[in-house]
Amino acid sequence: MKTKPDLKFNQLWNISFGFFGVQIAFALQSANISRIFATLGADPHKLSYFWILPPLLGMIVQPLVGIFSDRTWNRFGRRIPYLFLGATFAVAVMCLLPNAGNLGLTKETVLLGLSGAMLFGLFALMFLDASINMAMQPFKMMVGDMVNEKQKAKAYSIQSFLCNAGQLVGFLFPFVLTLIGVSNDAPDGVIPDSVKWSFYGGAAILILCVLYTTTHVKEYTPLQMESFREAAKQQENNIASHTESSGKHAVKVFATVALVQFFCWAAFQCMWVYNNGAIANLGFGVDILDPKHASTPAYQDAGNWVGNLLAVQAAISIIWAAVLTKAKNIKLAYSFSLLVGAIGFLLVPHCTDITLFSSFTIPVKYVLMVPYGLTGLTWAAMLAMPFTLVTNALEGNPRMGTYLGLFNCTICLPQLVISGLGGNILKALGDNQVNMIFLAGILLVLGAISVFIIPAKKKVIQ
Secondary structure (H helix, E strand, C coil), rough: CCCCCCCHHHHHHHHHHEEEEEEEHHHHHHHHHHHHHHCCCCCCCHHHHHHHHHHHHHHHHHHHHHHHHHHCCCCCCCHHHHHHHHHHHHHCCCCHHHHHCCCCCCCCHHHCCCCCCHHHHHHHHHHHHHHHHHHHHHHHHHHHCCCCCCCCCHHHHHHHHHHHHHHHHHHHHHHHHCCCCCCCCCCCCCCHHHHHHHHHHHHHHHHHHHHHHHHHHHHHHCCHHHHHHHHHHHHHHHHHHCCEEEEEEEHHHHHHHHHHHHHHHHHHHHHHHHHHHHHHHHCCCCCCCCCCCHHHHHHHHHHHHHHHHHHHHHHHHHHHHHHHHCCCHHHHHCCCCHEEEEEEHHHHCCCCCCEEEECCCHHHHHCCCCHHHHHHHHHHHHHHHHHHHHHHHHHCCCCCHHHHHHCCCCHHHHHHHHHHHHHHHHHHHCCCHHHHHHHHHHHHHHHHHHHCCCCCCCCCCC
């Protein structure tokens, strides 16, 4: 029997490199979905409903990928077949979704108060999110399968770095394309070319990155995995008299991290759904309650600027992910990161133009980069810390993929709650989408406090 070996940096990098492309797709989706459906004519009070399908499908797809990939062994690997299949479907749908407004579909109500274009966009979004989920989950599972406990934090931090680098590219795509001359105008009910070509470019990068990982990573064989599991069991037996049972501890970690996840992902769902409206109103003076607001140049400019703010968030996350690899106390670093992000969201409604030296004024849209930069610390921690805690607790479990698939439900459930209740919450907060960003800050404060109930696994060295 032997334990999992230490991997070189390039091996850890190769395992997660395809995540870069997957996250470009995820960034384009999260930054532009509200913009796309608002452009297609969605009511602001119903905007959150379009976000129900992504987490709902995540709760279905990712556990299934975990269950089936746990039982899959073929010449292509264990997790990689699902990764490649998901990426292939994602590429196809990324080329279809931004064309929802110019396929000759009716703009009149067809079903459930939705036009033909919105229905097409909704189904395209459903398949896009299902395929992104299928492509995303195997990366987390491969770290769980192939990386030993002492390198897990480093491996997930590398994954966090690649995630944020990919999101940085995805968020900036529409703004950069607009700068080089691609049209950002949105005729009534038609998605701007800057958004369309961003999706096309993201699709091309996605498939190239996934091909790199599939050709540079060789997963462990069933025999090797069994040997690693036996070694992990033996190590657990050697310290059993000094610790809680592995299964009992894993359940406690799973449940308590899930509580933290609820607050964190509910907060970011508030941001994703209402970012476009909040920034358009706060930074560009757009009246979001005007039925024609989405076709105005100011709203489309605000949509590009949202990408810039999220790019700042991603850039800070890249830096902070490197810092987190050196953290001695994971829980303290986790809680601190959430608290700083909470401060960022709480500051957003209070941002205004800043006048310096009585003559130089910094417009509010630039001031907003500061609070969004603070939320980058939270995003880096959300991507690395929960999976480090949970996979360490599950070390040696032969159904790692199944558990991680179920763990994804702790990400999807809070998104479903916000998506389902978002319209009612928005009305309760005065129909002001900026207030939804403030709510995100309150949720992160609760998440930061909840971190301290996560149990530590204490081992006595004999």
